[in-house]
Amino acid sequence: RDAFSGALFIAQMVVMVAVGVIYGPEAIKAAEDGKDGDADAALDVANQDSNMDGRHSLHETYINIIIVACLCGVLSxxxxxxxxxxxxxxARRxxxxxxxxxxxxAFAWGTVGVGLAPKSFVPFAGAIALVLSVGYALVVWDRIPFASANLNTAMNGIRAEPSLMAVALVFQGLAMGWSIYYTFAVIGLYDAIEGGDVNVHNKTAKIFIYTTLAMAYYWTYQVLTHTVQATVAGAVGAWWLRPEGQTCKF
Structure with a gap:
């Protein structure tokens, strides 16, 4: 319905993909084999070897970051x-x-804190958390039946449309993949700017670029999140209005 916002969103996605293609490899490029120099260039060769070792170490670090991010995504x-x-x-309980x-x-937090570090802030923080947790439970306990009824209804809708789980997992994977891609694209662009490959010397311009990059990531992430929410809401709404016994049409 909002063609301008849609076009703007696609444009920023294209720009971020281009940034990743152009500058992303700079963040994860592997070390290249150094070439042997002659005796007169021994010092230069040593410096090159040192730089190559640093690049190789940096490459390994980035690879480990990708692996950890993927494992965290699977765990989440x-x-x-x-x-x-x-x-x-x-659902009812x-x-x-x-x-x-x-x-x-909260009780375990405070108890463990008293046993392990009685003179630290841990027992105090545990006691505060316990008081807040108990107070919150007492305040909302009378409202639990209404919340439980809503939750039970929502879970019935989810059980009636099991494909929604697959939708959520797919978009979770997309969000993780985009986050990894975006991270290395921004790191590569940052290295290019700070290294002088991209001619941006004005501090205000740098702040504008980095702020725009942050907004682009937040925008894309919110679009993915709300796409899932809208899909779930539409499916549950269709289930709610569908006559009993009728199957879903989508």
Whole structure:
């Protein structure tokens, strides 16, 4: 419905892809084999070898970052799937369980703090967390039945449309992949700017560029997030209005 915003979003995506293609390899390029010099250039060869070792170490560091990010993405998908299964299985009691769990964790926090570091801020922080958790539980306890009824209805809608889980996981993977790509694109551009390959010497211009990059990432991330939310809302809304026994048309 908003053609201008859609075109602007696509344009910033194209720009970020171009930035990644042009400057991203600078952030993750592997070390190249150095060439042997003659006796008169021994010092230069030593310096080149040192630079190559540094690049190789940096390359390994970036590869490790990618691996850790992928593992974190897989772990987050697994944990979110378990949370959804728990919410679907105990929809009528999950709110009470969550409140009691938070109180128990706050109590454990303070107790462990007293045992391990009684003179530190840990026991005090645990006591504060315990008081806040108990107070919050007492305030909202009467509202739990209404919240549980809404949650149970929502879980029934999710169970009726199991493909929504696949949609959420796909977009979670897209968000993770885009975050990794964006990170190395920005690192490469930053290195190019600070190294002088890109002629930007004005401090205000640098701030503008980095702020624009941050806004571009936030915009893309929000689009992915709200796409999932709109898809889930549409599917659950269609399920709610669909006559009993009728299958979904999409």
């Amino acid at each position: 998908a697994f944990v979110s799937s378990l949370a959804l299964i728990a919410a679907a299985s105990f 999950i709110v009470q369980i969550a409140l009691i769990f938070s109180i128990a964790m």
